[in-house]
Amino acid sequence: MMYLKIYSLLLFFGLIPFLDVNAQTNGITPLHKFMQVNADTTILLEHASGWIGPPQYWILSKKGDTTTAYIYDLPHKADALVPNAIRKAIQKASGFDPLRKIEVNQFFRPVAMPGRLKGKAWAILMAERPWSISDDKVDGRGCPPKKDRSVILDGGTTNLYLITKGEIKKLSFYAPAFYEEQCPGRKGRQSILRIEKFFSDLFKEESR
Numbered sequence: 015m016m017y018l019k020i021y022s023l024l025l026f027f028g029l030i031p032f033l034d035v036n037a038q039t040n041g042i043t044p045l046h047k048f049m050q051v052n053a054d055t056t057i058l059l060e061h062a063s064g065w066i067g068p069p070q071y072w073i074l075s076k077k078g079d080t081t082t083a084y085i086y087d088l089p090h091k092a093d094a095l096v097p098n099a100i101r102k103a104i105q106k107a108s109g110f111d112p113l114r115k116i117e118v119n120q121f122f123r124p125v126a127m128p129g130r131l132k133g134k135a136w137a138i139l140m141a142e143r144p145w146s147i148s149d150d151k152v153d154g155r156g157c158p159p160k161k162d163r164s165v166i167l168d169g170g171t172t173n174l175y176l177i178t179k180g181e182i183k184k185l186s187f188y189a190p191a192f193y194e195e196q197c198p199g200r201k202g203r204q205s206i207l208r209i210e211k212f213f214s215d216l217f218k219e220e221s222r
Contacts (some may be wrong), residue, residue, distance in 0.1 A: 017068045040069055041181055044117035045086060047175055051058065053077045055140060056177035056202035059213050063170035067111055072213040074139060086116065087221050092123040125220055128155060142209055144176055149185040156188065157197035165190050172206055 039062035049056040056075040071086040088110055096104070109120060127135060134135040157163055169189025190203045190210075 038147075039171065040105045040116055040185075042175070043069070044115050045122065046177060046182055048118055049075060050179065051071070051184060053177075054179070056175075057144060058175040058177060059210065060173040061170055062173055063168070068105065068112070069116055071116075072217050074135060076127070076136055081127075083127055083135070083216055084122060085172055086122045087220070088121060109141060117221050125217060128216065128218075131216060132142075138212060139209065144174065144185070144209070145183070147174075147185055147205045148200075149174075149206075150187055153200055153202055156193050158195075163196055172210060174206060174209065206217070 043208065046058065046194065049058070054077050056073060059072040068088050069086065070088075071084075073084040073086070077084050088105065088108060114141065117211040131138070155166065166189050169192050169214075172187045172190055175186040176185070183204070185202075187203055187206045190206050193209060194200070194203050
């Protein structure tokens with residue numbers, strides 16, 4: 015709570031810029047629409063934050079009896095701290111431009127299904143009944159107000175896009191892991207955390 019009070023004072027006096035936790039979401043992109051046309055059903059997971067960075071999408075899609083995993087991301091990257099100027103130069107050399115449309119390009123690629131998930135991935139995901147999940151628009155963001163309960167200002171948002179021929183439905187959860195610790199029990203938030211874990215396992219090798 016003390017951190018929140020200090021942050022609020024600094025924000026009030028204009029000593030730090032306002033951080034929009036949803037600033038980096040790209041919404042429905044040409045890539046979403048491409049998958050809508052070329053697949054029967056697609057589930058796309060996006061982590062959005064107020065910090066500037068390249069987009070990353072984790073995707074599981076079904077066409078007929080074929081289930082395919084895709085990722086939209088910058089090329090394979092080492093787990094290392096890189097000075098800003100050098101990082102930007104590497105991104106530019108790869109063809110990345112933050113103003114570029116998110117569509118089918120060199121950053122969109124299929125990913126081999128891990129052996130443990132072959133023939134099971136779609137059923138595991140559908141077991142969460144994603145079209146029935148209640149998100150923050152339904153249940154409210156964060157936790158009900160309570161004395162001494164912590165809040166987070168830069169937790170980022172998890173967006174889940176449910177793409178069919180007829181519609182693109184978006185579910186949004188702000189800092190779901192943090193708030194599940196603060197006020198556990200929301201079924202929708204628990205579902206999105208299980209879905210996040212599923213995608214994290216699916217794309218473990220690609221996301222290193």
